[in-house]
Amino acid sequence: MTKTLLAALAASTMLIAAPALAQQDFSKVEIKTTDLGNKTYRLEGAGGNITLAVGSDGLIMVDTQFAPLSDKIKAAVKAISPLPIKYIILTHFHGDHTGGVANFQKDGAIALSQDNIRLRLLGGTANGLTGNKTPGLSGDAIPKETYIGGIKTIEVGGRKAVLTHYYNAHTDGDTGVYFPDANVIATGDIMNNNHRYQTIDFANGGDIRGMIRATNDWLKIANDQTKVQTGHGPLANKKSIEDYNAMVKAARDAVEKLVREGKSEADVWPRIHSRNSTRPGPMTRNRART
Secondary structure, eight states: OOHHHHHHHHHTTSOOOOOOGGGOOGGGOOOEEEEEETTEEEEESSSSOEEEEEOSSOEEEEOOOOGGGHHHHHHHHHHHOSSOEEEEEOSOSOHHHHTTHHHHHTTTOEEEEEHHHHHHHHHOEEOTTTOOEEOOOOGGGSOSEEEOSSEEEEEETTEEEEEEEEOSSSSSSEEEEEETTTTEEEEETTOOSSSSOOOOOGGGTOOHHHHHHHHHHHHHHOOTTOEEEESSSSOBOHHHHHHHHHHHHHHHHHHHHHHHTTOOHHHHHHHHHHHHTTSSSOOOOOOOOO
16 A cells, blocks of 8 residues: 555545535624633634734734624724734635635735645635635735745734644645744644544645644643634643544554555445444545645
8 A cells, every 4th residue: 555545545534524605694603702811812703713912013813714704803803902913824725714814914914824825825726525616816815925834933012923834734734823922822724622523635735644743743832721722613722632633643543554454445435434424524535645
């Protein structure tokens, strides 16, 4: 068996749960604000959870949710602080996290991301399962500042955000964000806190091994007081990372055992589907790149 197939089969255990813009009534969505301590906040609405850090002369925001929610999000932000948003950090390119980028950049914020996000948004993307295509974007919908890889640190008004590129995890452009002075980690969609498998976007560079690398890293950073802001689900903590990390490793190891036994993808998939059929939500075949 090739390493590519091993990664592909391991990813087959992961859940596909893509939000559909057309199926949501955003007029009914309310933005809920939670104080995480040290002038750091969590905003919940529809789509990816938002993290907000308030500095002495401006704000850092992580992700933007959907475009129709921008006015509600701006109002929630203004209720916290009248200061301008200086930076918007994007954890990955999916529309439930980047949909509002243009609306915030038009106000003067700078969207910052790993460079693969810029490329994905410019060029458009395809869903590896359905074949559905998302057209490319332009102008203010594209991040104005990017970084290639490794770690990048930004500061606004005394607030520091440490960005780390986790290559080939949920996608090929994932950024995890750590606010050391608040002891808050924003994971994007590399993990969730819904006690279920997370999407691996295999068609856009996702790989189960990157999700393991990222959660291994966060376990080194986190302590019992760390607040973990996952892309979806309620506020998490170090124990949540431990549980999720163990679940993803178990999925990888179970499939690896079958592959090492010489089983083909056709042999392995029915076993995976049967084993996971009792988990919440539909199980869908998925692949990951090496």
